Amino acid sequence: MLAHNExxxxxxxxxxxxxxxxxxxxxxxxxxxxxxxxxxxxxAQQLPAAAKxxxxxxxxxxxxxxxxxxxxATYPQKAPLVLLTDRPVQLETPRNYFLNAITPNEAFFVRxxxxxxxxxxxxxxxxxxxxxxxxxxxxLTFSDxxxxxxxxxxxxxxxxxxxxxxxxGPRVAGGQWGNGAMGCARWTGxxxxxxxxxxxxxxxxVQVQMQGLERGKGPKGxxxxxxxxxxxxxxxxxxxxxxxxxxxxxxxxxxNGFPIRLIVPGYFATYWVKCLTEVRLLDKPDENFxxxxxxxxxxxxxxxxTSADVAAGKVRMIPINRMPxxxxxxxxxxxxxxxxxxxxxxxxxxxxxYGRVAKVEFSDATRGGWREAKLGEDLGPYxxxxxxxxxxxxxxxxxxxxxxxxxxxxNVQPDEGVWNPGGYLWNKIERQEVTVGExx
Amino acid sequence: xxxxxxxxRIFFALLIGVCVLAVGAIYADLQIxxxxxxxxxxxxxxxxxxxxxxxxxxxxxxxxxxPQLVPGVGRQDAAAYCNTCHTPSYITMxxxxxxxxxxxxxxxxxxxxxxxxPTGAQxxxxxxxxxHYTPETRKH
Numbered sequence: 001m002l003a004h005n006e007x008x009x010x011x012x013x014x015x016x017x018x019x020x021x022x023x024x025x026x027x028x029x030x031x032x033x034x035x036x037x038x039x040x041x042x043x044a045q046q047l048p049a050a051a052k053x054x055x056x057x058x059x060x061x062x063x064x065x066x067x068x069x070x071x072x073a074t075y076p077q078k079a080p081l082v083l084l085t086d087r088p089v090q091l092e093t094p095r096n097y098f099l100n101a102i103t104p105n106e107a108f109f110v111r112x113x114x115x116x117x118x119x120x121x122x123x124x125x126x127x128x129x130x131x132x133x134x135x136x137x138x139x140l141t142f143s144d145x146x147x148x149x150x151x152x153x154x155x156x157x158x159x160x161x162x163x164x165x166x167x168x169g170p171r172v173a174g175g176q177w178g179n180g181a182m183g184c185a186r187w188t189g190x191x192x193x194x195x196x197x198x199x200x201x202x203x204x205x206v207q208v209q210m211q212g213l214e215r216g217k218g219p220k221g222x223x224x225x226x227x228x229x230x231x232x233x234x235x236x237x238x239x240x241x242x243x244x245x246x247x248x249x250x251x252x253x254x255x256n257g258f259p260i261r262l263i264v265p266g267y268f269a270t271y272w273v274k275c276l277t278e279v280r281l282l283d284k285p286d287e288n289f290x291x292x293x294x295x296x297x298x299x300x301x302x303x304x305x306t307s308a309d310v311a312a313g314k315v316r317m318i319p320i321n322r323m324p325x326x327x328x329x330x331x332x333x334x335x336x337x338x339x340x341x342x343x344x345x346x347x348x349x350x351x352x353x354y355g356r357v358a359k360v361e362f363s364d365a366t367r368g369g370w371r372e373a374k375l376g377e378d379l380g381p382y383x384x385x386x387x388x389x390x391x392x393x394x395x396x397x398x399x400x401x402x403x404x405x406x407x408x409x410x411n412v413q414p415d416e417g418v419w420n421p422g423g424y425l426w427n428k429i430e431r432q433e434v435t436v437g438e439x440x
Numbered sequence: 441x442x443x444x445x446x447x448x449r450i451f452f453a454l455l456i457g458v459c460v461l462a463v464g465a466i467y468a469d470l471q472i473x474x475x476x477x478x479x480x481x482x483x484x485x486x487x488x489x490x491x492x493x494x495x496x497x498x499x500x501x502x503x504x505x506x507p508q509l510v511p512g513v514g515r516q517d518a519a520a521y522c523n524t525c526h527t528p529s530y531i532t533m534x535x536x537x538x539x540x541x542x543x544x545x546x547x548x549x550x551x552x553x554x555x556x557x558p559t560g561a562q563x564x565x566x567x568x569x570x571x572h573y574t575p576e577t578r579k580h
Binding site for chain 1: 481483494495496497498499500501502503504505506507524525526527529530532533534535536537541545552553554555556575578580
């Protein structure tokens with residue numbers, strides 16, 4: 001801070017005199033000079049946020065920031081996003097993009113497991129294969145998908161299983177996401193069931209497995225070589241799933257799964273296989289690493305447990321599935337002071353993997369109780385639902401704003417976090433501290 | 441005659457006055473027209489690519505922004521073996537983790553993921569991570 005002030009002063013014509021003056025004071029009286037330097041430090045803390053950098057990592061306590069703390073980085077077809085890892089690529093969407101219910105393609109988060117992902121796809125040789133336990137294996141071209149099926153469009157939230165993992169206490173290893181490993185797009189494509197029916201699923205099939213172009217450097221047969229996910233054929237979510245070739249009315253960005261990806265509304269993103277090329281009907285459950293033990297959650301209320309219970313073998317683990325209800329405060333973000341008496345619109349977003357958000361409530365922790373917020377446009381049961389609340393802080397001070405959503409199934413966000421070894425299912429009530437200043 | 445005590449009092453009164461003026465001057469400087477030189481962190485604007493009408497769809501190379509690992513015994517092993525599947529950002533991104541967690545993570549890379557790391561190198565990698573990336577030891 002002091003060094004910062006000094007360099008600032010050097011830019012001014014009269015700075016040198018002042019610096020000499022400060023030096024004189026420092027020599028003249030240690031104690032006094034110290035107290036004045038402390039004063040200068042306090043001033044510097046009110047400088048623009050950009051003047052001070054985030055730390056390069058957080059912990060061992062929970063990450064206190066909304067996003068993860070990585071630098072902003074640019075990737076092909078992408079706006080600057082928060083970088084988690086560079087190979088494989090993992091990028092987080094900055095907070096401000098969630099003011100809108102639709103997340104732009106260029107800001108949509110990116111998460112790959114393995115490093116060999118396509119930079120190029122040749123659609124003239126590309127095929128989507130439906131194979132395995134079927135009557136008639138299929139090899140569909142991109143244009144088959146465009147023209148041989150009735151297109152369907154659906155707005156749905158895609159959220160990484162580990163979104164907000166950095167909130168965990170104790171922390172768990174893995175992608176240290178803040179809240180931005182989520183996004184909502186309008187997906188257009190083909191009903192997944194229609195493709196399965198066309199191939200003719202043989203009796204005795206139990207699961208459908210999805211695989212895309214993602215490959216790794218590991219030995220064949222190991223999870224570091226390929227990524228595969230499966231869903232039970234009896235799962236009703238298959239009736240709502242689509243194979244999407246369009247995202248927000250545009251081709252999918254390469255990093256989000258060009259040319260097609262599976263959309264599994266309400267489910268965590270682990271099943272939304274990118275660059276989908278193979279759909280396999282299985283006659284026994286998929287036990288590959290990415291199904292077991294990866295992406296499993298405790299079979300307990302809210303999927304919460306303790307490391308002691310896990311170590312003692314007391315916890316039954318099941319494949320992760322639907323996303324619990326969540327809501328977020330996007331603005332104000334606490335970086336700007338608000339003058340007392342000024343009406344501000346508190347804005348945010350919400351969603352649930354179990355259906356529509358029925359209610360969003362806001363609290364400023366001063367007037368007691370929750371107040372119902374106004375919901376934004378309804379884009380469908382699995383989309384983001386924005387909300388806003390007109391708020392006028394009447395007195396200067398620190399305010400803790402909170403938001404909580406309730407979905408149509410009656411699930412309400414709790415005020416307790418969860419803990420599980422994978423760092424999944426976080427949906428604690430979100431809070432934002434804001435500073436309200438004197439108006440006059 | 442001015443006594444030594446009085447002299448000292450005048451000196452301190454002047455000193456306080458000077459300090460108040462100095463801080464006031466700094467404060468005034470920060471109130472308006474305050475700029476500082478900084479790294480822009482600028483991003484190069486890409487030129488529109490020349491595209492052909494064939495069936496090939498491509499994007500530019502994915503950039504690497506690879507962080508440095510802390511110098512120390514075992515860093516070379518980590519760089520050599522871990523880097524096969526992922527860059528060190530997978531290490532630096534983590535919060536400080538207990539030594540037992542680092543051991544479990546490295547063991548998982550071998551057993552579950554199939555990383556082929558010789559026993560000696562694996563032990564050195566674990567020791568390296570335990571030495572530099574725990575709550576007690578992590579600095580960078």
